[in-house]
Amino acid sequence: MGQSLSDVARPPSKEEITAELAEKFARKCFEPLELYSFKDNFKSLADHQQNVRYLKEDTIARFLELPDILAVSPIIYHMLTYIGAFPFLQDAPVILGFEQMIMVVAIMTERYTKILTRGASNRRKLLFKSLAVYDRKLSEIEKQQHDVSTSVSNSNTHAPGFAIDEAGDDLDDEAIDDDELVLAALDSLDVNDAFKTGDSHAATTHGAMIPADNFRKLIMLLLLVSPLDSQESLSTYVNRVAGTELEELRTTAENILSAFINVEKSPGITYAQFSHAIPTNFPFLFNGFNPLFEHFLFSKNLDFSKHKDGSISKSVAPAVVLPPLLQDNGQIMNLNVLSQLSFFIDGNELFRRLRLLYSGSEAGFSMGSFETKVFNWRAPTILLVSGTRLPDIPNNSGSEGYFNDSLPPKRFPNGSAPDRDRLVFGALVRQPWRHTHRDCFGGEDMVLFQLAPHHDVFPASSLNREYVAFAKPPIAHPGINIGCPHPKATQSSRHESLRHLGPVSLVIDSSFEYGVFTHDYSSSGGAFSTSASRKYNFQERFQVDEIEVWGCGGDEEARMQREHWEWEAREAEARRRVNLGTGDIAADRALLEMAGLVGANRSGGSMA
Template sequence: MGQATSNERPLRHLSHEEVAKELANKFARKCFTPLELLSLKDVFHSLADQDHQVAHLKQHAIASFLGIPDSLDVSAVLFQMMSSIAAFPFLEDAPAIIGLEQLVIIVTILTRRYRKALASAGLNRRKLIFRSLAVYDRQLCTTRPSGESETTNDEGSHDANSTGEDAAPEGDDDDDDPLALEALKCLDCALETAQHGSTPFFHRAAIPTDSLRKLIMLLLLIAPLDAQDSLASYEATLSHDDLENLRQTANCVLESFLDTGQTQSVVYPRFDAVISATMPFLFNGLTALFEHFLFSKNLDFHGHKDEEVQPPPSIPSPDSRAQPPQPLLEDTGSIMNFSVLSQLSLFIPGTSLFRCLRLLYSGDEDGYSMGSFETKVFNWRAPTILLVSGARLGDEEDHTRSGPASAFLASLPSKRFPPGNRRGTGDDTLTFGIYLSQPWKHTHRECFGTDDSILFQLSPVHDVFRASTMNKDYASFVKPSAKTTPIGGISFGCPPPQNTQAHRRSTIMSLGPVSLALEDSFEFGCFTHNYTMQGGAFQTSGFRKFDFQDRFEISSLEVWGCGGDEEAKHQAERWAWEAREAEARRRINLGTGDIEADRALLEMAGLIGANRSGGSMG
């Protein structure tokens, strides 16, 4: 990968291969350390096959090196993506043979290191990935879903990924020779083509759903991956049930990309809108996966003395390698498992999830009551994630149900929207959740929560509803009381209880435009998406642009705490203190009828007085 000299022929006579070589050279110099480049070359030569004296990588060699599980059947999809990106910036030449220079381009793009070299041109990795997976479909001219335009504007699309993966760095002191500079001027034009694509291709290109499903399963599996983690070890821990959970979760994510009029393939406008709104971190795992090419097992990283070839910090020491890794999830719940954890990492940073979650409350173990919920959750002083799952109540439930279901349905406003899954997949299991960074507390006049709260749906459709600034009714916890309101429960996006007499007598829930409400017995819940009102405390869906409502019977409810040992220690200390208080109260024999004598006993026990309150004695 030598550098071109300035006495070669002018740029206008350079071939696509020669321009691509200039790009590979620039990437090699600006995006990798000497040791990383040495490792990449060593890995390539150890894996490459020789055909007609041309060294290149084949599908089985790449899959074996990366540890791609056979059970996912995704190797062909991954190789297609790599072969297409290998032709960058002239994507019309794809698929390309993956030689050393092409591997440099692939790794640079998929690890997002291109930002160090392409300051002026910029690059949209998401669009490149779409094109690398898409096929030309002549039928899309007539089967395009209604409401999707013929053109898209990348600059106008909203990317919720706070990392700004496609943003160009500020400044780039380019010391290339004149030929390289001239080549990169041509490259700017080529990048423009790669960025926006030829109009006929992007308007008639689509990703087959089966290919996208397989890729999503891989992306969920590698979501927690580090550059030094072995993907093969992940597969070794996957049981048959784990694999089935992974497939079911991938189907829920895939459902977001599908429209009622387009079920066999995914077009770019939908692809871009869904990822921007609901899964900005979808492709983050590719960075760690393809950084595996930068760490050769044949090189001794710890034996070099030269500063320029010192091992990067991500390479563990021999002692750390011997230690068993901390599990990604210490406990599983009725809802939470590895697949759901990876699904959450599509829109919540993985640093807040992997090896950080603790089960605080489980309805199956702790009882479905607001009292047990309060006891288990209120002392956690770090972010929490609530998950609730249940079976959808059909329209016939309004007329045939009796008892609690009838009372719950009667407490809802009479206006009923259709279900949220228009495609009618037959899956009536619903899973919703909320991410809250603020500790839980009782709601009186104002709701709690901050503008980083996230309301979301996990199944049967993956969707995310981010906090809005229209109002701050993010979360409420209200126990029913004759003195305040007969309607209690936990809600998100609903207005707080009112103190007027009219509201005290009301038995109808006040639902927000985009809201999740769980009644106080934790038997039933209701999710509302009033798109017509354009949201309230939470924004409307980025791709389901219609009104819908899902009423369901709760089967599981759990709360997970995001935090480390310090948060767990604080909560344990609080629980221990409350247990001692409760035991002290239990041992005191009250009920003599003498209020003053009972109060004196409580003061002697240290339970009231000295800034303590033993509750009302009256």
């Protein structure tokens, strides 16, 4: 009976919980060799002060090879000192010691999902909080707006340095719930419920906002690291952060940032804006962090070529030389566009796997050239079209006038500022291209998108299957129609003489000279979903500058296409070499049938 109550149920301290969780992460999330490498890297990198080993900002920046010109090192370090406090986020920022870095690497590489399956989807909120700046005045304003559900138009009532694009939209159920990731971590250790609630500052996203300039810099880094391999040095891509390449990287980041906020109206991104944009527009935005932080799991001090006696093996395997990220050059497609695509298309389908099938500037702007180059590809393709916005006052003469006459009157404004008139649209088509005589082709796995000057993604609908039509004359409106009803073969009225534009659609005319993109946010039932970030109507009419089609696939797809091209060349040559002109039509036809050039469904041309 001599025990005191204090000896019976003493709850574990935060330090004990952190140590136990770090040990569990290290044991369950890392392979033995990875853990050995992590310990070796930490030991060689850590500074030492008062019996504490820790990593400094410049040490991490040098190890990860973060380019100085991006000025992103302070942003990354701020993220890590927040995530390192896991699961007690209210204690952030923390010193990045050994246990804290275990947390950082496990979360940034998504290894934690091997343990915390219940909180796997909550990494997005954790990353937002690690990037955000908290302002209590802004939090109070948000609460007032939520209570009255009214829009506040006067930005001077907001806390200095902040503005809100859409009042009353920044508080949702997800934003005020406890962190599922934190709760899952504590549950995995069977920790007392008393530790499941913390400071309300850390438990909510009220008053939190990511400064736009910080997020722009982070996007530039994410564009740079998106194709990175876990053992590939970031310095390999040093040419992408110099000269015109750097300017193009910055422009691409600006296009992506526009999917979150209008930087002219708001200097920061709220959690509501962040959580609305990510799932549709950027499901793979942070995937580049995985290989970047896996660098901590590979030690350069490990040399498997050495034997126990100290001798060096002579049969060391040569270093693997990776093929280029982009095997062909395009006028639209470049490494920045490729990285941008990887934010919503799995990078395993893109990096080192794209082939340029068709380029209008090289093969000719015609449906025939498009057909010849693209129709034989038996794997997914990516269509890209770039153009210059047509003036608001239409030209009613020539081909432009003919194109405008084929469209209904323009009812919607442009989708971006007048000074940003270079437009890039595209579509991921997973089915082989074909002629559409009566109906469309495509599937629910299609994606329609815009890359510039505004990033937007429009997933395919499962109800309306009017995905893609490739229609040639005598169809009323030949060309490429994406998201529109299939064109009719006849015209019986003025109404039918106009193109029928789908609510969310892209149309390229048969001459590949003009195009139009329509976003009718007020309509429903289209083949593609409306924008998650631009909740308004707009339409872009443009003159086509370039069209490209890129094939997704490997060597097998390229071999099949090459064999089909070679077969077509042999067929054409056989037709050319057949010696006709005997005057005996029956004999000539018999000769063509023996060559397999006529008969069945082959016409072989006129024999008369």
